[in-house]
Amino acid sequence: MARPCKLIPAYRKHKASGQAFVELNGRRFYCGPHGTKASKLEYDRLVMEWLAGGRSTSFGTAAQVATVSELAADYLAYAKGYYGNGASSEFQSIIYVVRPLKELYGRTPAAEFGVLQFRALRLKIIKLGWSRTHINASMRRVARMFRWAASEAKVAASVPQALSMVPGLRRGKTTAKESDPVLPVHDLHVAVTLAYLSDVVGDMVRVQRLTGMRPAEVCIMRPCDIDRSGEVWTFSPAEHKTAHHGKKRVVFIGPSAQAVLLRYLARDAAMYCFRPIDAETKRRKAMTANRVTPLSCGNKPGSNVKRKPRKSPGECYDSRSYHQAIRYACIKAGIKPWGPNRLRHSFATDVRRGHGLEAAQIALGHSRADVTQVYAERDMSKGIEVARLIG
Numbered sequence: 001m002a003r004p005c006k007l008i009p010a011y012r013k014h015k016a017s018g019q020a021f022v023e024l025n026g027r028r029f030y031c032g033p034h035g036t037k038a039s040k041l042e043y044d045r046l047v048m049e050w051l052a053g054g055r056s057t058s059f060g061t062a063a064q065v066a067t068v069s070e071l072a073a074d075y076l077a078y079a080k081g082y083y084g085n086g087a088s089s090e091f092q093s094i095i096y097v098v099r100p101l102k103e104l105y106g107r108t109p110a111a112e113f114g115v116l117q118f119r120a121l122r123l124k125i126i127k128l129g130w131s132r133t134h135i136n137a138s139m140r141r142v143a144r145m146f147r148w149a150a151s152e153a154k155v156a157a158s159v160p161q162a163l164s165m166v167p168g169l170r171r172g173k174t175t176a177k178e179s180d181p182v183l184p185v186h187d188l189h190v191a192v193t194l195a196y197l198s199d200v201v202g203d204m205v206r207v208q209r210l211t212g213m214r215p216a217e218v219c220i221m222r223p224c225d226i227d228r229s230g231e232v233w234t235f236s237p238a239e240h241k242t243a244h245h246g247k248k249r250v251v252f253i254g255p256s257a258q259a260v261l262l263r264y265l266a267r268d269a270a271m272y273c274f275r276p277i278d279a280e281t282k283r284r285k286a287m288t289a290n291r292v293t294p295l296s297c298g299n300k301p302g303s304n305v306k307r308k309p310r311k312s313p314g315e316c317y318d319s320r321s322y323h324q325a326i327r328y329a330c331i332k333a334g335i336k337p338w339g340p341n342r343l344r345h346s347f348a349t350d351v352r353r354g355h356g357l358e359a360a361q362i363a364l365g366h367s368r369a370d371v372t373q374v375y376a377e378r379d380m381s382k383g384i385e386v387a388r389l390i391g
Contacts, residue, residue: 212347
């Protein structure tokens with residue numbers, strides 16, 4: 001039987017020298033003569049600093065020696081706990097930019113990472129074909145990582161200060177490609193796509209279009225998170241994009257969206273409303289109902305299934321699988337693929353046109369109106385009307 005792992009390294013004695021020591025991440029730290037008060041205080045100090053650093057694998061390494069790979073590993077461990085590891089979380093975006101960083105400078109001492117290395121990393125990312133806005137956001141994440149490292153005494157404060165002075169890429173001043181703006185999706189395209197979606201994913205699209213919630217939020221809807229006491233229901237997702245800032249997210253659900261959701265609420269309160277396993281079950285039932293071969297001939301229903309499939313339907317969609325389902329339906333419908341986040345833009349534009357910017361800001365859950373303006377397109381017809389009357 002394996003011995004249980006100790007959470008705190010032990011206070012130990014080196015028999016040959018009589019010194020007390022403690023091993024942290026494979027490194028041995030001597031504390032003084034074993035059994036003395038001074039050695040125990042030194043032991044306590046080392047262990048508390050190690051715990052305060054999140055059990056860092058680079059603990060005890062001089063700042064001039066710790067490599068960029070060790071720093072990145074520590075930061076990823078911190079970011080996973082701070083942001084969460086959802087499919088669309090900030091943690092996943094950090095992983096995406098850490099990969100080319102480690103390829104170029106994984107063995108470089110973190111203290112030697114400066115402006116030239118920062119620009120070289122950006123040049124490598126440009127060659128990878130990333131868009132300009134995505135590159136700027138990714139480089140800000142790298143600078144944030146070194147700023148965190150400075151706050152943890154892993155590098156000198158001069159390192160992130162130097163990186164923060166590098167300006168971002170400007171439109172027309174770089175070879176990096178420009179990304180297309182995310183615009184609202186036309187309701188006609190949504191209607192055409194719905195004909196090729198499963199019932200479950202189709203209802204996800206309908207609910208998102210009627211409420212303006214984020215794709216990740218519609219994926220994790222549960223009956224226990226929906227307050228149905230009022231005329232307008234409210235949905236408070238257990239996890240959301242700004243949860244790490246201490247902000248609360250409330251989605252308002254009106255009568256039309258309620259009618260879509262009703263058929264998904266008669267289940268365990270902690271069960272997800274929209275489940276891939278339900279969509280697959282309905283698909284197989286439809287195939288059986290449309291079967292031409294008699295049941296007495298050919299394969300029996302459920303028998304033509306792999307014993308160990310590479311993928312099996314789960315209990316919850318994520319934003320990626322939700323996006324892929326819509327993309328495949330668009331391809332089948334013969335239209336240009338669109339993403340579920342464009343439904344949020346469509347909702348925001350409708351709300352702003354009919355009820356103003358403040359109403360759109362509240363409905364989308366934004367703390368600042370300038371963020372809402374990114375989602376809600378301006379009503380150009382008002383400008384046309386002004387020009388017609390006084391222009």
